[in-house]
Amino acid sequence: MRRLKAKELGSNAVFYLLDALRLFRGKSLQEIQEITFEIGMLGKYGLDINDPQESHVLRALPGRVFSALQLICIMYAGFKRIEPGMDIGVDLGEEWGMAERVEREEV
Secondary structure, three states, rough: OOEEHHHHHHHHHHHHHHHHHHHHHOOHHHHHHHHHHHHHHHHHOOOOOOOOOEEEOOOOOOOOOOHHHHHHHHHHHHHHHOOOOOOOOEHHHHHHHHHHHHHHHHH
């Protein structure tokens, strides 16, 4: 798999990462794992990050619809909680840092 760079993901990545941090607020590690692993399974069959359409649903988050880029950001944030040093093939380190700073200010 080709390693994705943040520039390819667009400037929305920071906002999607921040949304993911908010989503995980108050959730147990098991709940975060369930969401993250479900996205990982979807990713095995391909997620088109260039398609802005919100067309993906998750069993773990009923009633919500996501774009592929949103899912990648949620998965990135989930693995940062589950296994912080894991390389998932997406380079969002700078955007992650920005999202964490904004989230700390909110709490």
